[in-house]
Amino acid sequence: MSDGQAARRLQFEIFRFNPEDKDSKPHTDTFEIDETPFMTLYIALNVIREKHDPGLQFDFACRSAICGSCAMMVNGRPALACRTLTADLPEKIHLYPLPTFKLIGDLSVDTGTWFREMAERTEAWIHERLPFDPEAEEERMSDDIAAAIYEGDRCIECGCCVASCGVANLDSEFLAGAGLNRVARFMMDPRDQRSDTDWFEVVAGDKGAFGCVGMMACADVCPKELPLLEVYAYLRRKMLGAALAKNDD
Amino acid sequence: MSSKLITTDVLVIGGGLAGERCAIEAAAAGHDALILSLVPPRRSHSCAAQGGMQAALGNCVKADGDNPTIHFLDTVRGSDWGADQEVATIFAEEAPIAVRELAHYGVPWTRVRGGKNKYFIKGKEVEIDEPLENDGLITHRDFGGTAKWRACYAAAGTGHAALYAVDSEVVRLGITVRDRTEAVSLIHDGTRCIGAVVRDLRNGSYFAVMAKATVIATGGYGRIYGQYTSNAVINEGTGASIALDTGIVPLGNMEAVQFHPTTLTPSGILVTEGCRGDGGYLLDKNMHRFMVEAEPVKQELASRDVVSRHMAQCMRDGNGVDSPYGPHLWLDIRHLGEEHLRTKLLEVWDICRDFVGRNPARDLIPVRPTQHYSMGGVRVNKDGQAYGLLGLYAVGEAACWDMHGFNRLGGNSLAETLVSGRLIGARVAEFASGMTLRTDTGVAFDALAAAEQKAKSWLARSGSGPSIYDIRDAMGETMMHKVGIFRTGEELAEAVRDLGQLLDDCDNAVLRCKDPGVNPELAFALRLKGMLRLAMTVAKGAEARTESRGAHYRTDFPLRNDRDWMNRTLVRWGADESDPTFSYEPTGIVDLPPGHRGYGSDERIEMTESIEAYNETVHKEQTRHGRLETVETMGSRLRRGAWQSVSG
Numbered sequence: 072m073s074d075g076q077a078a079r080r081l082q083f084e085i086f087r088f089n090p091e092d093k094d095s096k097p098h099t100d101t102f103e104i105d106e107t108p109f110m111t112l113y114i115a116l117n118v119i120r121e122k123h124d125p126g127l128q129f130d131f132a133c134r135s136a137i138c139g140s141c142a143m144m145v146n147g148r149p150a151l152a153c154r155t156l157t158a159d160l161p162e163k164i165h166l167y168p169l170p171t172f173k174l175i176g177d178l179s180v181d182t183g184t185w186f187r188e189m190a191e192r193t194e195a196w197i198h199e200r201l202p203f204d205p206e207a208e209e210e211r212m213s214d215d216i217a218a219a220i221y222e223g224d225r226c227i228e229c230g231c232c233v234a235s236c237g238v239a240n241l242d243s244e245f246l247a248g249a250g251l252n253r254v255a256r257f258m259m260d261p262r263d264q265r266s267d268t269d270w271f272e273v274v275a276g277d278k279g280a281f282g283c284v285g286m287m288a289c290a291d292v293c294p295k296e297l298p299l300l301e302v303y304a305y306l307r308r309k310m311l312g313a314a315l316a317k318n319d320d
Numbered sequence: 321m322s323s324k325l326i327t328t329d330v331l332v333i334g335g336g337l338a339g340e341r342c343a344i345e346a347a348a349a350g351h352d353a354l355i356l357s358l359v360p361p362r363r364s365h366s367c368a369a370q371g372g373m374q375a376a377l378g379n380c381v382k383a384d385g386d387n388p389t390i391h392f393l394d395t396v397r398g399s400d401w402g403a404d405q406e407v408a409t410i411f412a413e414e415a416p417i418a419v420r421e422l423a424h425y426g427v428p429w430t431r432v433r434g435g436k437n438k439y440f441i442k443g444k445e446v447e448i449d450e451p452l453e454n455d456g457l458i459t460h461r462d463f464g465g466t467a468k469w470r471a472c473y474a475a476a477g478t479g480h481a482a483l484y485a486v487d488s489e490v491v492r493l494g495i496t497v498r499d500r501t502e503a504v505s506l507i508h509d510g511t512r513c514i515g516a517v518v519r520d521l522r523n524g525s526y527f528a529v530m531a532k533a534t535v536i537a538t539g540g541y542g543r544i545y546g547q548y549t550s551n552a553v554i555n556e557g558t559g560a561s562i563a564l565d566t567g568i569v570p571l572g573n574m575e576a577v578q579f580h581p582t583t584l585t586p587s588g589i590l591v592t593e594g595c596r597g598d599g600g601y602l603l604d605k606n607m608h609r610f611m612v613e614a615e616p617v618k619q620e621l622a623s624r625d626v627v628s629r630h631m632a633q634c635m636r637d638g639n640g641v642d643s644p645y646g647p648h649l650w651l652d653i654r655h656l657g658e659e660h661l662r663t664k665l666l667e668v669w670d671i672c673r674d675f676v677g678r679n680p681a682r683d684l685i686p687v688r689p690t691q692h693y694s695m696g697g698v699r700v701n702k703d704g705q706a707y708g709l710l711g712l713y714a715v716g717e718a719a720c721w722d723m724h725g726f727n728r729l730g731g732n733s734l735a736e737t738l739v740s741g742r743l744i745g746a747r748v749a750e751f752a753s754g755m756t757l758r759t760d761t762g763v764a765f766d767a768l769a770a771a772e773q774k775a776k777s778w779l780a781r782s783g784s785g786p787s788i789y790d791i792r793d794a795m796g797e798t799m800m801h802k803v804g805i806f807r808t809g810e811e812l813a814e815a816v817r818d819l820g821q822l823l824d825d826c827d828n829a830v831l832r833c834k835d836p837g838v839n840p841e842l843a844f845a846l847r848l849k850g851m852l853r854l855a856m857t858v859a860k861g862a863e864a865r866t867e868s869r870g871a872h873y874r875t876d877f878p879l880r881n882d883r884d885w886m887n888r889t890l891v892r893w894g895a896d897e898s899d900p901t902f903s904y905e906p907t908g909i910v911d912l913p914p915g916h917r918g919y920g921s922d923e924r925i926e927m928t929e930s931i932e933a934y935n936e937t938v939h940k941e942q943t944r945h946g947r948l949e950t951v952e953t954m955g956s957r958l959r960r961g962a963w964q965s966v967s968g
Binding site for chain 2: 089121131203205218225227228
């Protein structure tokens with residue numbers, strides 16, 4: 072908290088463009104507001120919209136870094152706006168929408184379509200199960216495996232990794248950190264019956280695990296600190312194994 | 321703006337757990353289902369449920385001997401006898417199936433580790449030997465108001481894991497989801513609901529959906545409490561609001577509003593009950609565990625209404641910790657240790673780090689009670705059918721089904737979304753199979769035109785007028801401070817006056833943004849009147865209910881009054897009517913007689929009528945209030961007297 076310190080005057084430079092407005096051209100607007108203790112970008116952006124520009128578009132839902140709605144470029148880095156404290160930023164704050172996703176307006180982008188397409192493409196659900204038997208006891212699973220799957224399941228699909236990825240910025244079909252993490256999550260799940268060969272079709276090749284050029288910005292920006300380096304290593308190991316097995320056939 | 325009309329078999333309004341689970345059932349039965357969602361469905365507020373989902377699997381030692389009957393007992397006691405006991409029975413019996421089905425969909429439930437396990441119980445560390453034969457089963461943690469450990473969980477991200485698994489099933493089935501859309505009115509002819517008018521939040525255009533069945537699954541209305549809520553900013557009660565607008569469909573028990581004991585100060589962000597379930601405790605400014613004296617048996621794990629009241633009283637007595645944002649108390653989970661906190665309570669760890677800059681292994685967490693859950697909602701029968709309009713259903717927090725009565729137990733809402741989604745989804749599917757799509761598009765086009773006109777008239781207002789955001793903030797202040805944890809007739813009357821003024825202000829408010837497209841100011845303005853109307857039904861309902869039951873606590877009527885108030889509030893308020901109309905129906909067939917909850921006050925005004933006489937009236941009275949006939953007869957799912965086999 073900034074008790075005892077002089078409150079800062081924050082200057083926000085915000086990207087603006089409303090595709091629904093024929094007269095709108097991409098530009099930036101600057102707003103000045105007084106910083107308050109514990110101010111987050113969630114609070115700041117609402118102050119700007121309610122006091123300065125009621126047309127400003129941005130997305131928040133949970134405002135507690137759980138839902139993944141509010142990712143944006145904060146001084147050049149993708150971040151969740153709701154949990155970004157202004158106290159951690161300089162007085163001049165530049166806000167831009169995430170690249171790689173379709174712009175809806177100002178800071179709002181369409182992550183929903185990207186993630187639904189990714190889920191369809193990778194068939195991100197448990198495969199080849201027997202039908203659910205409501206009478207039966209649950210299948211057993213060791214708590215260690217459950218914990219490992221949960222680790223992969225923690226991705227909130229905010230899109231920070233996609234926006235930070237050099238490959239995804241050039242190739243809209245690249246699965247990027249979130250997509251590959253999703254694949255790894257199902258691959259390690261013993262309930263999913265897909266074989267390494269099945270997975271090979273999904274994830275090998277330059278749209279998947281071998282498209283990554285290893286800059287690993289995804290791991291640096293992930294707000295959930297998912298172990299994306301390990302995810303890539305895991306996928307490549309599995310896919311190399313599958314490729315070698317294929318050649319043996 | 322392009323106007324259009326689309327058709328589907330089953331329209332589901334809301335892409336959270338309840339709505340998606342319902343859509344899965346309809347799609348699996350071969351129906352064309354369409355889900356509308358304000359946000360991409362995985363961002364729905366279901367994802368914020370942290371600590372657990374109640375289901376009586378009885379898999380760990382502290383859950384040994386658990387069964388649906390005990391779960392039923394806990395739920396009815398938790399509800400302070402406000403619940404429909406048949407619905408609570410159905411719920412408790414189906415919850416284990418719902419949990420196991422989620423495992424089938426892929427949820428990585430935390431599992432039993434056979435062998436020695438360390439737990440914290442009532443402030444003491446204990447070691448319990450989990451039998452090896454239970455290794456790998458879904459395990460449980462303790463939650464408030466339950467006789468057994470019953471909450472199944474995936475760390476503190478249970479809702480997230482459940483929502484992702486259920487949404488993956490939606491994707492697998494190829495169900496269409498239109499995210500960034502909002503239903504703004506229901507299309508109906510006075511007897512049957514035939515769809516909804518929808519605003520596209522990408523571009524501000526409107527379209528109409530005609531459907532055989534329409535399901536409201538829009539969650540709660542916590543945002544009528546302004547900033548004083550743990551709810552997401554999207555929890556504005558739009559589904560309840562458009563049902564209320566019909567003037568035909570009643571909302572049930574709107575005054576039953578839950579305050580969660582531990583939300584972060586100042587942001588109101590939820591800190592799961594699992595913290596106390598896993599052995600955390602509450603401290604006042606003198607580092608004193610006040611809950612031990614207040615509730616010797618359950619301590620920090622009494623029901624939420626009871627714990628929240630003790631906390632509020634503690635702060636009223638001057639024992640809160642002062643802060644620039646008003647007083648708060650401390651949640652202490654330091655003794656659980658970093659390893660536990662960074663695995664089983666990982667999300668709490670993150671929230672403390674991100675929003676108050678604290679390390680919960682070393683630091684205390686500043687908390688206080690904040691609005692959390694809406695027990696009230698669209699009143700439906702046990703099949704999920706809304707009273708009064710054929711073809712309209714409601715499910716999850718948006719509905720008043722009503723298994724929570726006047727206080728919901730922690731972990732029961734996540735379970736409700738899946739249980740009711742499955743069951744009501746099946747009823748919706750049956751209904752849709754027997755219906756043909758209505759083709760009288762006139763009603764739909766009229767509703768569409770009316771919705772578009774509403775937006776135009778907001779934009780046409782000019783001059784100076786109140787700001788919609790000032791009205792919203794004033795509503796929040798009124799609701800928290802006059803319709804909050806402790807209520808009095810005097811303050812409630814003031815709240816009603818305040819809200820009346822704010823409704824007038826809303827009619828005179830002027831927008832500053834006239835931009836084409838979605839126009840965020842217009843989007844909120846279009847919801848604001850509905851939110852104020854919901855707030856008014858809460859305040860007036862609370863003013864009329866001159867007793868204390870569950871979360872509805874009147875300091876001027878501190879006793880539960882089973883003689884006069886063993887009933888459910890119903891409120892109807894057509895969009896063009898000046899005042900709401902209240903009526904009261906019996907809660908449902910009573911099997912477990914009203915008694916002491918096992919925590920909180922044991923004083924009450926007893927029922928004078930016999931339970932047999934009360935039960936005689938239920939069918940007739942509820943039918944008179946608009947209840948539609950259910951597929952199975954009323955009371956058929958009750959397990960009459962089963963609770964007598966449970967000791968304590």
